[in-house]
Amino acid sequence: MGACLSATKVSGGSSGNTTAHHRKTATNAEKQSQKPNNQQVRCSQPLKNKQKPEKQSGIIPWGKRTDFGYDKDFDQRYTIGKLLGHGQFGYTYVAIDKVNGDRVAVKKIDKNKMILPIAVEDVKREVKILKALKGHENVVQFYNAFEDDSYVYIVMELCEGGELLDRILAKKDSRYSEKDAAVVVRQMLKVAAECHLHGLVHRDMKPENFLFKSTRPDSPLKATDFGLSDFIKPGKRFRDIVGSAYYVAPEVLKRRSGPESDVWSIGVITYILLCGKRPFWDKTEDGIFKEVLKNKPDFRRKPWPTISDDAKDFLKKMLVKDPRARLTAAQALSHQWVREGGNASDIPVDISILSNLRQFVKYSRLKQFALRALASTLNEEEIADLRDQFDAIDVDKSGSISLEEMRQVNISIVCLTSIRLHKTSLFLSLIGWFQCRPLLKIFLGS
Known part of the structure; x- marks a missing residue:
């Protein structure tokens, strides 16, 4: 649900650290083949990694040579069930814990597909990130990692409450308010603040990467995809281009990005949640990037006159071109509009906003379908x-x-x-x- 640079992810190596969910995806290595499924094409990394079929090269893949150091008793602990999704490098399943009967999500990654060392490091990094964020209420919970001769298994919390925008559009009687948006944004900011506290940058904040734990009205929102996340040292900057076109920060396009880029992306999501439209849009990726780099979001056209001044003030402090002048995630959590018990209005928003959101979702999924159909050839x-x-x-x-x-x-x-x-x-x-x-x-x- 984004444009890929056609919603694009374009990436090179990260600054100073190249080794540095369950959705229907796999690890970062897996995602290289799945980008069309998420409307994203990573122009550099998948093309750069010569992952030719093993039968052509005759070389044992790095995944097969590697002992990841994970537990070896997956089959004794879990029973694999329904397939949730798949990519070139692996599959995601529902599984049952044989001890307590709990349902979990299992990402099963084929070692044969880990041709190059970077694919192995991607898997190790994702597990490391999930361990670092374990216990946070708004991050999918990591349970354990396993391996055998052929696969790596990442066992995580199963989120069955649906995607963020689908949940909003499914609200009964179209009752959707600024307060509902603020509750969602606050949970995203908590994830970003926790990541930054651990020296981690998410680098792919967007609605598709957040799922609800359950269908209950009070279900927490969970960040579920850390395949592009990476650790960064204080004062260092990422030089690679990673992110989805709608949500990418100006400094990412300038190859000088850090934790601040996550805040920008959450600002873009907030803008969409409040009006149903993208703050930076054009028919081409070129146009989108120019908008991001040069123009300011519009707060004058309908429905913005009906949106509160506090909400607009919050957005203007998030969508600042200069990352040094932008609110940090921790600072944003203290803003009067988004903080718990803050002054976000509980009055239902203009019906046109939900209509805009519905069109946004339909357009994005149509584009996903077209890219998936092309990629399948x-x-x-x-x-x-x-x-x-x-x-x-x-x-x-x-x-x-x-x-x-x-x-x-x-x-x-x-x-x-x-x-x-x-x-x-x-x-x-x-x-x-x-x-x-x-x-x-x-x-x-x-």
Whole structure:
């Protein structure tokens, strides 16, 4: 539910730390193949990692060579049940704890698909992050990690209350108020504050990454996806481009991001929750990025005259271009509009806001469906071919294509090489290529 840089995730290596849920996803390594399912295409990392089928390379994958140090008795502890979702690298299931009968979510990751060391490190990092945040009321609970000769199993809390925006739209009698929005935003800010306290940046705050624990009206909201999260040292900045286009912060596009980018993303979510529209939007990714970098959100058009001044004040302090002047997550939690017992109105919002939200959800899911349909035409060999092409252009192995590398490559050779692929694969190759063009123009000022 976002645009991918078509809702895009474009990533290179993080600054100073390259090793640094249960939704219907897998680990970060898994997500590289699932981006189309979430409307996201990570232009660098999946193309950079030459994860060719094992039968072609004859090399034992790094996952098969690695002892992760996790418990080895998964089959004795759990019974796997219903499939929740899957990607190229693994599957997510409901499972039953044999001791107490509890239902849990299990992410089952195929070691054969962990071709490169970075895929192994991605799994280890995700487990480390879940352990660090264990016990927080608004983070999906981590129970344990297991492994056997073929798989890694990450056992987590099962969240069955549905996605954030679906829950809002399902409210009876269309009773949705600023107070309802403030309750949701407060829980997101608590997650961000907890992450930042541990030296962790989430880097992918968006509505799809939050689920309700249960269908009960008082169910807590849970952050469920930390596949792009990473640790960062004080004073350091991330240099890679990670995030979804609608929610990406200006400093991320400038390759100088830190914890502040999570606050910006929550500000964008808040804006959508209050009016049902995106604060920065254009028909192209290029246009979205320009909006993020140069323009301010609109607070004048309908329905903003009906929204409280406190809500608008909160947003204006969250959506500040300069990350140094932006509220921190901890500071935002103290704002009079969002704090517990604060002054957010309990009067139902204008009906047009729910109508806007409904259209936003429909548009996003239609785009997800289209990208999923396109991606389903690619097999592993074709994906490996595309990775090889990207890797050939990415001479310095930075994970992104610089303007100089673009100048040196002969695009006609790339296109001719792609012609041997299925026509849909060629189409996707060109989509990926032209998605990089607006990024380069913005990042490099050309």
